[in-house]
Every structure is written in C-alpha cells, then in structure tokens.
Amino acid sequence: MTNHHQPARGEPRVALVTCTELADLEPDDRLVLGPLSARGIAAEAAVWDDPAVDWSRYDLAVLRSPWDYMSRRDEFVAWAARVPRLANPADVVRWNTDKRYLDQLSAAGVPTVPTSWVLPGERWQPPADEGEYVVKPAVSAGSQDTGRYDLADPSHRELAAAHVHRLVSAGRVAMVQPYLTAVDTTGETALLFLATARGLAFSHAIRKGPMLTGPDEGPDGLYKVEQITPRTASDDQLALAERTLAAVPGRADRLLYARVDLIPGPDGAPVLVELELTEPSLFLGYADGAADRLADAIAQHLRHP
Structure with a gap:
C-alpha cells in the first residue's frame, strides 16, 4: 500500500484498489490523484488481497486495477463483499465479473453480440x-x-x-x-460514464483498434497492445449505452462509473460487446477534464453514501 500523503484530521480517505503488479497504480489512474487532493480527499493505492490493509479505515474504496483476480474470481467476489464501502458495490462485482451477464442484458432487449x-x-x-x-x-x-x-x-x-x-x-x-469485422475498420467504441449529483452522466468516448489477429497463442504469446484514440460518440451509440445502463440490476444511479463497449453489427447499428462495471480502464488521459470529473464523482459518493 502506498501513502501519497498523510490525511489531515477529518479529511476523507479513499483507497484506489489495485493489484501487486500495479502497487503504485496504473499510469492513467494516477491522473486522478491531483484532482482528489485539490478537493481535500486523501487517496492512496491499496492492493486488494493484501492482508495488512484495513479496509474499515477508508471512507470509500474505489476499484481501479485489481487485474490479477481472474483466476481467483470467487476469492475476489468474497473480498468485495467484506469491504465496508466499495465502488462499484459488491453485488455489481459479482454480477459483472462473469460475462454471462450478457444473456440478462439481451433478455432485457439490449442488442448484444450473439454468444x-x-x-x-x-x-x-x-x-x-x-x-x-x-x-x-x-x-x-x-x-x-x-x-x-x-x-x-x-x-x-x-x-x-x-x-x-x-x-x-x-x-x-x-x-x-x-467476430464482428467492423472492429477492423471502424474499431470498438468505449463510452465512459461517471457519477454526478443527477446520477451517471456521459463523460467521454475513445476508439479501440483491433487487437485479435489470430488464434490464442497461450501464455507465451505476444501481449496485445491496445491502440487508443479519442472519439466522438454518435447519437445511436449514446442511446444504446443509456438502454444498457437502464438494464443494470439494482439501478445504475448507484454506480461510480461505467464503461459501455460497442461495435457496429452486420447492419451497421451498434451492439454491446461488454459492459464494464468492475475495474475498467477509464482512459482519463484521452479527454480534457476527465480526471476532474472522476474526482467529482468520488466526492459525490463520499457526500451521499
């Protein structure tokens, strides 16, 4: 766990939850540290499976980069249920960390990739x-x-x-x-939503280029690097993102953040690839003011548990 500064008396404490490999946070996530400090919020990195961390010390724990849980999902879900104040909440973590949630969203009328x-x-x-x-x-x-x-x-x-x-x-x-071939040309669009006093609001969007070039090469295969650029979301993409969020169990207005990943389907209309509510990259560095909007979202969660 990394202390970025000692909090003043009464200063809210926030844990930015990560993994051992990224114990000082992923570079994009570090962009929110300054805006949080400017708002009088003491933030520090905390490794989710570090037994020395006392989660009750924090006014809020924000899931950011705990990217080693995939082989230990049951342990991660159980850990999330023990954290007193977690964003996003533990029941969302349980639901969203198994991609079979896509079936539930499809049944709710959200166009998804057939799976x-x-x-x-x-x-x-x-x-x-x-x-x-x-x-x-x-x-x-x-x-x-x-x-x-x-x-x-x-x-x-x-x-x-x-x-x-x-x-x-x-x-x-x-x-x-x-495989949706539009990803090779149009690419994938990720729409980022952050909490406000009125609930989740659209913040920014990015384009992700194609990553899959062939069969899985196993643990010795080359790491696939995402090609990210800013993107302007279209009206139909925003509409589908809003429909998707409206179908989240337990209401989306209690979420700190959400990322909705879309690709054009065979007819050109967007379809949902993934709904990222647990530990998505938020691509703060690709949109002016995004780090400040995340800091505001965290402050909003602190004011209104």
Whole structure:
C-alpha cells in the first residue's frame, strides 16, 4: 500500500484498489490523484488481497486495477463483499465479473453480440458455417486467453476446438461469438460514464483498434497492445449505452462509473460487446477534464453514501 500523503484530521480517505503488479497504480489512474487532493480527499493505492490493509479505515474504496483476480474470481467476489464501502458495490462485482451477464442484458432487449456458452464438462464442435469466431473465457480481462478463428481454415477449426477444450477442462466457462469485422475498420467504441449529483452522466468516448489477429497463442504469446484514440460518440451509440445502463440490476444511479463497449453489427447499428462495471480502464488521459470529473464523482459518493 502506498501513502501519497498523510490525511489531515477529518479529511476523507479513499483507497484506489489495485493489484501487486500495479502497487503504485496504473499510469492513467494516477491522473486522478491531483484532482482528489485539490478537493481535500486523501487517496492512496491499496492492493486488494493484501492482508495488512484495513479496509474499515477508508471512507470509500474505489476499484481501479485489481487485474490479477481472474483466476481467483470467487476469492475476489468474497473480498468485495467484506469491504465496508466499495465502488462499484459488491453485488455489481459479482454480477459483472462473469460475462454471462450478457444473456440478462439481451433478455432485457439490449442488442448484444450473439454468444454461445460452453460449460465445464461439455463438448463443443465448431459451427458448420465458415465465418470468423472469437473464443474466450467468461471470466477474463483484456485479451487474455482470447483467440480469433477463421472456420474456413481446417487448422483454425481444430485450434478453436482445442481452445474451448482447454478452457472447460480447467473448470472455466468458454464463450464463443462471431467476430464482428467492423472492429477492423471502424474499431470498438468505449463510452465512459461517471457519477454526478443527477446520477451517471456521459463523460467521454475513445476508439479501440483491433487487437485479435489470430488464434490464442497461450501464455507465451505476444501481449496485445491496445491502440487508443479519442472519439466522438454518435447519437445511436449514446442511446444504446443509456438502454444498457437502464438494464443494470439494482439501478445504475448507484454506480461510480461505467464503461459501455460497442461495435457496429452486420447492419451497421451498434451492439454491446461488454459492459464494464468492475475495474475498467477509464482512459482519463484521452479527454480534457476527465480526471476532474472522476474526482467529482468520488466526492459525490463520499457526500451521499
């Protein structure tokens, strides 16, 4: 745990929750430290699984970069339930850290990427069509354990089946989705929302370029670097993001932040790829005032538990 300064008497204390590898926070998250200090809020990094951290000392714990929990999700969810004041809340963490939430959003009328789920112990064979598909685990972050397969290629069909088998044999749930080719041209749009006195409000948007170039190469594969640029959100993207947030269990107005990731579907209309409510990159450095808006959101949560 890193102390950035000693808080004055009565100064609110905020933990920015991270992991051991990023014990001093991810660079983008460090951008909020100055704005928080300017608002009289003492912030410090705290590693989520560090047994020495006393979470009751904090007026608020803000999930930021605990990016090593994927292989220990049950432990992470149990930890979240023990933190007195956590943003986003523990029930949201439980719901959002398993991508099967996409089924619930789809049932609520949110257009999502069609997804098939393969449970541990189940067998899976590639579909008969020859399109491109993505295989990844239901609990994951970034592009870990994720591959892109062209089923017109017999070797890719074998690799896709082996990828699914590898995941389910390890007790994980695999998800299989058609690859949306618009990501190669238009890219993926991430819309960022932050808390205000009136509830969640749109802050900014970014474009993410394509990351998947082929089959999953396992732990020895090259790390895929995101290509990020600022983007202006369209009206239809904003409308879909609002529909998505309206379908969040327990109401979205209690959230500190939300990230809605969209890609154009086959007809050009946006579809939901992921709804990030647990530990999303917020891309503060890509929009003027974004770090100040996050600091205001944290201050709002401190004033109104």
